[in-house]
Amino acid sequence: MGKWRHAVQAAWALLTNGHLAGFVRGTLYRGRLKGLCVPGLNCYSCPGALGSCPVGALQSVLGSRKFGFSYYVVGFLLLVGALLGRFVCGWLCPFGLVQELLHKIPFKWKIYTFRGDRALRLVKYVVLAVLVLALPLFLTDASGQGTPWFCKLLCPAGTLEGGLPLMAADESIRSAAGGLFAWKAALLLAVLAACVVFFRPFCKYLCPLGAIYALFNPIAVFRSRVDDEKCTHCGACAQVCGMGVDPSKHPNDPECIRCGKCKRACPHDAIG
């Protein structure tokens, strides 16, 4: 299922970023599909993007003078979250795939957990509350318009999927790059380098979309169960989990991305 999952991740990334001509021309897809959100973190300024990133869409509606709250995007997140939870992170997020592929690079000092790891994972909820919700809603300009602060200051997916391809194809965008782009490029490089050492560091510590879906993991339709009669608590499942979860104790932990590694590792077929 491991290779099968990567095939699904790649196919989904291609399907939702299928406007390939955009990469050559440095233009965006402008059809009506773009009004729909995709479940994963996928910048809508990616030249190939056929849909909208829910985090970007949420900030843009929250920050608009007209609305102040987004029934449309919150409803979408409720629908997808209650159905799939963090299955989205494991199977349908292009930036998750990028991080996982980088983690396959051989490196002697891979780190799977450390002191303070669990506490640091709470940072993504702060990012969600402050950069995605509070600042776009309350920190507005004179006309009442908010700024997508998460996209502007933190999102490495926007730099990778939108910034770099557009700069490569468009001289005017290239010449407009300044200090902010330097910050975002440095952040992107740091995240990509960290992926070699840590498993999905952005998902674990910073992703606000992962934070939203994590809240749904314990109650989503798609969730795991452990057969207590079969489980011997041998620890095989916990040992293979890149997200640092012990599925035998917490099969629906908010950090579980439903990659299915634990199911394959279980010698007693106890996880379903």
Add this chain to the structure above:
Amino acid sequence: MKVERAVGRWLPLALMAAGAVMMVVGALRGEASAVLSKAVRVCLECIGIG
């Protein structure tokens, strides 16, 4: 236990239904058009320019 199991079964379905209703309400308010108009233009903040 029975209540817990029933809640576990119905809660996600109720949330999904609420989500679908909210999406329709949002679309009727013109939010989908707002998302579309933002998404078809290059977001300078997103790419690190603005």
